[in-house]
Amino acid sequence: MATDPDAEIDHEGPVTPYRQLAEILRARIARGDWAEGRPIPSETRLVQEYGLARSTVRRAIAVLVDEGAVWTVQGRGTYVGQPPEETQTQ
Template identity: 50%
Template sequence: MTPSVDSPSGPPRQTRVRQTIEQLRARILGGEWPLGAKIPTEPQLVEALGVGRNTVREAVKALVHAGVLECRQGSGTYVVSTDELAGAVGRRLTDARMSEVVEVRRAFEVEAARLAALRRTPDDLAALDRALAAREAAWRTGRAEAFVEADADLHVAIVAAAHNAMLAELYASVGGALRDTVAHAIGPDLTPERYVDHGRLVAAIRAGDPDRAADEAGAFLEAPTGA
């Protein structure tokens, strides 16, 4: 009989746990278990991964602690993030004061706007125009949820125009948490006093003016209700 992976002749316990975590992570990132999906039960994972129950339990617990998975009593374990950094940052931003969250947004978005003004391409400008038009259209619908998503899409387009892969990856990691802060600032109803024009920001990027773009990006983040 062939020894199981968890047998004394197999690899050390912590090595098995790390390998199992990587296997679970690979299946999540590969789309086998997409965001919001329920992962297989513990016995099913034991059979599929060829490791012992305790190894599976520790690996799942590690990903729960990292914010990638969430155990729901009586229901199962679900994928709540595809990125461990996003999960950790999301938890941290949930507990942070609004002023701290605004400072984090400034750190990303002001520099992204400055770089976008220096590096934007014709394709970037077209994407910004589309995102800005969609944001305006979403505002006119009066639906806060639609507007928050459209606002986030515009900021993602600005970050993409900065052409800094690390900045884009980090921004994606905190994007969900920052979107929640925008929703909080906007509230359930779109009222005129909460509207923030982003046309000047896009115009500054189009003009290739990094200082003005940075100023425009920072200006709407000064106010706690800025989106």
């Protein structure tokens, strides 16, 4: 499902809003809106921007985390790509 990165959420459409948001965020990442290792907008910002409930935004982010498109750091935010490898001391 190719989504326009500038699409709006269709609350009356057949696709659930969290899936729509996940597709929009995935398209924005692909377009280069946020660089690898850099944060995406906060949950609060996404709630305001897309007019969704916080739980809906969290569910969309969880989809992207499961796909490996983003990763989260509690209290810091959600970042594009894979988490950095832990450095091992020898």
